[in-house]
Amino acid sequence: MQYQYLLKRNLKKNWSEEELRASVDAYVEMHSLEARGKPFVKKAYYETLANTFGRTVKSYEYRMQNISYVYSLQGRQWVSGLKPARNVGVNVIQMLEDLIAKSEGQHLVAIAYFNAAVEKLRKRPPSLPPKGNKKPASFLSSGTRFVRDPEVVAWVLAEAAGHCECCESSAPFLREDGSPFLEVHHVQHLADHGEDTINNAVALCPNCHSELHYGMGKKELAEELRAKITRLQVTGA
Ligand SMILES: [Zn+2]
Ligand SMILES: [Zn+2]
Known part of the structure; x- marks a missing residue:
């Protein structure tokens, strides 16, 4: 019983x-x-x-x-x-x-392939803003790696010219190839249906990047970024 x-x-x-x-x-x-x-x-x-x-x-x-x-x-x-x-x-x-x-139908992507493509493009960043993708097809949800257009990353990094677009300090260190280390972040996360375009991407130092994902005031910080960087104010047509 x-x-x-x-x-x-x-x-x-x-x-x-x-x-x-x-x-x-x-x-x-x-x-x-x-x-x-x-x-x-x-x-x-x-x-x-x-x-x-x-x-x-x-x-x-x-x-x-x-x-x-x-x-x-x-x-x-x-x-x-x-x-x-x-x-x-x-x-x-x-x-x-x-x-x-x-x-969410996600799957892993070729990280090495993507990083190699960015590295190549950074030597000669696109002179015109790349189109990117308004609806990126697939992505990883955790961490900072998503399927995205290497041209968007290269262009945003060139635009930032070695400074975090959030706190404006210099990149914290240089990569092995001597280029400044910054991370490209999507203001509206790709996992949250953000566009993979230069109008939704910023180059950040690791501190600011983590704060935008995990900080108590992450929503407010994202709004400040949008107010400060004019290319983020362009909304997808
Ligand atoms: Zn920063
Ligand atoms: Zn991010």
């Missing part, structure tokens, strides 16, 4: 992979709708999940906040109103991160 009761309670407590996947899919959809400025009703998503898997609407809302926590750990924007809830084990975080990657 006791055992049966415990078993029943456990069954109710554990989330199956199927249920986690459905929750992540719902979150990714809301995240994408929000990034594209489309309206949606969060509660409708929880209700669908509740009807399918038989938990309370509240428990799905809380699960969504765990997913926000994974997004915040990745340095991304989370769905508004779903404040990250940190009360979740690392195993579940790993599972959620994996499901997010799958749900």
Whole structure:
């Protein structure tokens, strides 16, 4: 009797992979709708999940906040109103991160190929602003490496001329080839549907770059950048 009761309670407590996947899919959809400025009703998503898997609407809302926590750990924007809830084990975080990657249809890209292309282009940066991609096809969600146009990177680095476009200090060190080390960041992250164009890319020192992903005031800092750098004020047609 006791055992049966415990078993029943456990069954109710554990989330199956199927249920986690459905929750992540719902979150990714809301995240994408929000990034594209489309309206949606969060509660409708929880209700669908509740009807399918038989938990309370509240428990799905809380699960969504765990997913926000994974997004915040990745340095991304989370769905508004779903404040990250940190009360979740690392195993579940790993599972959620994996499901997010799958749900977003991401795949690894040839990092070496990309870096080599940038290196070549930096010797002779494009003289005219490159077009880039308004809708980059695929990307990595974690870290700073995304599929992007090497011409955009080369052009932005040439434009920055060795100074961080945020704090304006000189690059902290030189690369092995003697060029100043700066990182190219997308103001609206590619993972959040940002364009891979010079109108959305800035060259930053590693400190400013990290602050724009993980800082408490990252939204405000991004707004300051937009106000300061005129090419960022050009919006995609
Ligand atoms: Zn800086
Ligand atoms: Zn970045």
